[in-house]
Amino acid sequence: MIAAVAASVGGAAPEVTTNSECGAGPVQFAQFGNGLQLAFQDSKFAGWTLDQEGLSTVDGVEVGMSRAALSANRTVEMQEDSTLGAEFSAGDISGFFASTAADSPVTSLYAGLTCFFR
Numbered sequence: 001m002i003a004a005v006a007a008s009v010g011g012a013a014p015e016v017t018t019n020s021e022c023g024a025g026p027v028q029f030a031q032f033g034n035g036l037q038l039a040f041q042d043s044k045f046a047g048w049t050l051d052q053e054g055l056s057t058v059d060g061v062e063v064g065m066s067r068a069a070l071s072a073n074r075t076v077e078m079q080e081d082s083t084l085g086a087e088f089s090a091g092d093i094s095g096f097f098a099s100t101a102a103d104s105p106v107t108s109l110y111a112g113l114t115c116f117f118r
Contacts (some may be wrong), residue, residue: 001045002038004032009034022115029115035063039113047112057093067097067104084116 006013016029028040035052038045056062059073070076074090078100086097087106095109 003036004037005030005032009036014038019115024113024115028114029111039115041113045112047110047114049108049110049114051108061090061093061106061108061109063095063109065106067102067106070106 001112002014002016009032012033016028016030018026018028020026024041025040026041027046030038030040032038033078034054035050036055037049037051039049047086050063053062053064061070061073067076070088070090074093076088079087079089079094084096086100088097093102093111097104097106098107
């Protein structure tokens, strides 16, 4: 899977690391130069994060879009108890806004397994 993603984003090999301190147990990460990070556990794809503009979901969800634009695409629910900032969920994708302001841009997206320390 890593090779296929690398080929689709220009062929550059990602930096591959392991974090043994994740709450779910050891997680391997493949960090690409375009801000995409893939997460693997027990050699199986488990999730992703994205923190740079340039990639989007099939329905147009992307880093940099405004909260209003995201809300026009999906139902956005703020995670009021987040200790990490202006965190939201929008269906099967979650992420962060730069602030809680209505015009705030998306600064990162994620789905599946993450290793956020809350």
